[in-house]
Amino acid sequence: MGKRLTGFDYSRPLFYMVTIKCHAGRQALSKIVAPGKCQLNAITRAMVNCIRNFHLGCKAIAPIECFSIMPDHIHLLIRIVEQVGASLLGGEGARPFIPLRLEAIVGMLMQALEGRYAEVTGLREEVFEASWHDWIVKVEGQLAAFTRYIRENPRRAWLRQENRRYFSQVRRVTFAGREWFAYGNVALLDLPVIEPFKCSRKWAEDGPEWREAVGRAARIGPGGAGAGTFMSPCEKLCGNEIFKAGGALIVLSPEGFGERWHPPRNKEALCARGRMLFLSLWAPQAAKPDNATLYRRCHEMGDVLLGAKRLGMSNTLKSASPKGFAPTESASPKITSNTLKSASPKGFAPTESASPKITSNTFKSASPKGFAPTESASPKITSNTFKSASPKGFAPTKSLAPPKSFAPKKGDDE
DSSP: OOOOOTTTTTSSOOOOEEEEEETTTTTOSSSETTTTTTOOHHHHHHHHHHHHGGGGGGGOOOOOOOEOOOOOOEEEEEBOOOOOOOOOOTTTTTOOOOOOHHHHHHHHHHHHHHHHHHHHOOSSOBBBSSEEEEEEOOHHHHHHHHHHHHHTTHHHHHHHHHOOOGGGGGEEETTEEEEEEEEOOOOGSSSSSSEOOOTTTTTTTTTTTHHHHHHHHHHHOOTTEEEOOOSHHHHHHHHHHHHHHOOEEEEESSOOOOTTTTOOOHHHHHHHSEEEEESSSOOOOSSSSOHHHHHHHHHHHHHHHHHHHOOHHHOOTTTTTTTHHHHHGGSOOOOOHHHHHHHHOOOOOOOSSSSSSSSSSSOOSSSOOOOOOOOSSOOOOOHHHHHHHGHHHHHOOOGGGGOOOOOOOTTOOO
């Protein structure tokens, strides 16, 4: 996590979804006790108060009303307002007005939160990782998408920790206007950001296309996923960058798989933890398809996702959610054409008994719902994750053919 968008002015008056993570070993900021419900502790209460009042000391932002305090990370929807100032007059030391950037705002907020943590625990220690992730909300539909994503974070976390076997089954889903076989966390199809990757093997390493793709991948953090076959060298590197940034992977399989299929053990664990989803348009065949057929299928699936992105991915995902994952229509607020300019959606702050009591309408998006596993829920990912795994692990090949019998066993997860 932590790579900012190159060349972007982070002082612009927009909404930004920010995710900050705790260092391992710090006291839990909250506790997930039921779907959509967090149990408050003294740390949570202190941090809720700090976030709600932070705008009083930082005039560059509107009140932070949409946020979710998870056990080991915090999601916030920060709105930078128009910053107006004048040059300081008098003498050679006069300096021009410099608006606050998001980096400075988040730095001050983390410092304030760590101060509250120290007051409660008596421990003077660095609570949050220096690196943090941001999504820039540029499109009106994204505002509702990220709002819902933040609001539903506790519910998705509870579903993940209580129903891991749900992510170890093959099912049918509708996505990008097509019917797919799916294995893994199908809720990834409802993330606010799904970025397709279709990288040619002919691209020169560190060439312009290569650098552009890797740069996009490095920006995909919590609340986003990369989608592709992840077979070419550039695609594998992109997969590594996505994992390092905290994002998820939607892997397209050209061979197809049936209801008893499962991926290799390490990928199966990633599916169970909500970080990965396998998709295929084809049912398994008795004989392995020839290379020409596999090549054609890879391009067909890649083109489907690229076409869906051009049409607006958020409108393509509405039918993809499994029951129990998609919030009802009433969970979303009415978003008007002026929402981005004037409305700051209300947020989620866990309460002692159940969900927070918010007087205004709180609500990820005029479309999808997402799933961002917490750090503790993810297996340890190293920079060699993709290098050590053969490309066959990402595009199921002969070695991934369905075994004669498969039944998930206790202790399968790493």
